Amino acid sequence: MAADEPPPVNVLNPAAPSPFLLLGDHAGNRIPRGMDDLGLDEAERTRHIAWDIGIAALGAALAERLDATFIHQTYSRLVIDCNRRPGAPDSIPPVSDGTAIAANAELDPANAAARAEAIQAPYQAAIGSDIERRLTAGQETILISLHSFTPSMRGIDRPWQVGILHDKGDSRFARAMLSFFAQDPELHAGDNQPYSMDVIDFTIPFHAYDRRLPYAEIEVRQDLLADELGIADWCDRIEQALNYARREFTRL
Known part of the structure; x- marks a missing residue:
């Protein structure tokens, strides 16, 4: 990246008092100028393969x-996916949802390592540093990773409006969020849908599991985040779910 380009990590409201630490692995879709847009046109750079649409807002x-x-x-996660294990083959995808990314397919190991060092490492370090600061200060910490998903993939519609992902570590908070969403008969909430949290995910497993921090990875369908009204609606829903799950979690 050039010296005048934005840093890879953006921190809104640093040192805030809330127990919730919000994370956005795929919130941005910038591509460093020197990468020539990875050879992709604007339509490809703004669709779901490049970022989690609506999550920044x-x-x-x-x-x-x-x-x-x-x-x-x-x-953009097409530059490097920060929710993948450093050095993992799929952290710099040569193909994403049918779109070939020639600049990634031809990437040599040295340049792949340079991307990880410049973008992925500072992002993960910022998360780790803030967690340690919070724990040292005795601040309650619940990791909430925000993601969004495309309404259909490879011609298959996805019926869920929201999904909660969880796996190892202390998954009680995530399960409490599922319980909240299950109370709405008009809402189709996915339990580890449309993705499951497994060996592919990196951020939550890396930061939450060994520390036994409560966590949830939230997936919201992208068409529901397409405008300000949708953002406001899901801000309300997620706020309610988080507060409900925190009350349930602290009673356990």
């Missing part, structure tokens, strides 16, 4: 509503 709204910190990535 949703995270900012939740940060303000909850008085919470929101740490999010500036650059």
Whole structure:
């Protein structure tokens, strides 16, 4: 990246008092100028393969509503996916949902490592540093990773409006969020849908599991975040779900 380009990590409302630490692995879709847009046109650079549509706005709204910190990535996951294990083959995808990314397919190991060092490492370090600061100060910490998903993939419609992902570590908070959403008969909430949290995910497993921090990875369908009304609606819904789950979690 050139010296005048934005840093890879954006921190909204630093050192905020909320127990919720909001994360956005795929919130941005910038591509460093020197990468020549990865050879992609604007339509490809703005569709779901490049970022989690709506999450930058949703995270900012939740940060303000909850008085919470929101740490999010500036650059596109097509440059490097910060929710993948460093060095993993799929962290720099040569193909994404049928779109070939020639600049990634031809990337040599040295340049792949340079991307990880410039973009992925600072992002993960910022999360780790803030967690340690919070724990040292005795601040309650619940990790909330915000994501969005395309309404259909490879011709298959996805019926869920929201999904809650969880796996190992202390998953009680995530399960409490599922219980909240299950109370709405008009809402189709996915339990580890449309994705499951498994060995592919990196951010939550890396930061939450060994520390036994409560967590949830939230997936909202992208068509529901297409405008200000949608952002406001899901800010309300997620705020309610987070507060409900925190009350349930602290009673356990």
